[in-house]
Amino acid sequence: MHARDPRAKIAVLLVFLVALAITPAPNHLAIGIQATLLIAGILVAGLPFFGMLARAAVVLPFSLTFGLMSWLAGEPGRAVALVEKSYLSTLAVLLVVGTTPLPRLLAGMEALGVPRTLVLVAQFLYRYLFVISEQAQHMRVAAACRQDRGRHRRPRFRAAAGALAVLFARSYQRAEGIHRAMLARAFSGQFSPLRSSSFGLIDACFLTAVSLFVGMTLLV
């Protein structure tokens, strides 16, 4: 799974999501086979099984709310399918994200036609999220060192608001610095990325086989 070209994995993910979405509501057998396929994928990829299941549960508060509404509206079959499908969709996305480093995933998305600007924004966001969160951590520690913890909340809120404002200003300043650094290395507004990987025969086989299998679950 890890070695497959990101384009193949994204395409398989899309096929899986579409198949899952159009699986008729009471067809639990088809959904069960699709779930088994995902579980097999997690095991083959060597990802932490229970950790993945727990992470996918992040969608449950939302899907359970909508499921409950469907149930109360007298459609219990649809309610169950809604929860099942949203959970499995999240699990499928986690499987692809867990087996593909983000830079390769973004490169794959770009190769599949996602606008470059969107990919670049995601790339920069991912890169600088760590830098900004590190700055935020430093500021939090600095604030904690000068705060009387626990007694008064208001000064703490004020400090947090101030820190947010400073963080925003610093982020803006950093963006200017990055732009300068780009200009200094002859950037003229057009990125020329490296070709990250090649789509091979094994990737084509993987894409075809999994897509066919997922498609066949609709016939069950």
Add this chain to the structure above:
Amino acid sequence: MTPLIEVHDLSFRYDDGTQALEDIHFALQPGETVALLGANGSGKTTFVLQLNGILRGEGSVTVCGLPVNQENLAAIRSKIGMVFQDADEQLFMPTVLEDVTFGPLNQGLPEEEAVARGRAALERAGLLHAAHKAPYHLSAGEKRQVALAGVLAMQPEILVLDEPTTFLDPPALRNLVDLLRDLPQAKLIVTHNTRFAAALAGRAVFFEKGKLVAEGPVDQLVQRYDWSYSPLAAADLRYSAQRRF
């Protein structure tokens, strides 16, 4: 010998009215290393940003015989490699190798050549093993080395380093000195670290309130402006520690 950089009557004022540079005259000869000394806010960084046209003031700036103007910017930015103070601002690509090849690809080199240059520069910096790592997984010293490799991959004629010793521990600092000593390019080094400057630069210039007020050997300027961290004697440190605790 024709200087690589020639600056005449350079003045610059920021949009908020701050006069950052005033009547600067400067020349950098081929193969020369010059340290730029001066207080924070004295105009050192503003000055080096004029050299590749990122900031543009009044006066004349010529790099490798090319006047700094819109028409020559691309060529000039290929001739001056600038390593910024904050390495995090310079390492913006997802992996180290992609970052190091950013400049060569912008110079219009084919991908294979850009990658070869990037790898060679990383090898020179001793970081080839980190080629496929994400920049945020590197230490401060490694980030600085990668930032320098990214500039070296462009094969510039002049290197400009803005506070290159910031956040470096002593071994990383030694590595940087060794690496810079071996590089044949002319260098401009903005620094507060006078020992670092003395180890590399044959000449220094001193900035004060936007003016270039003196030039000469590093030691001479350090002495004239009392520009070093006065070393406290161990006995003084012990005494002050006892008083405080």
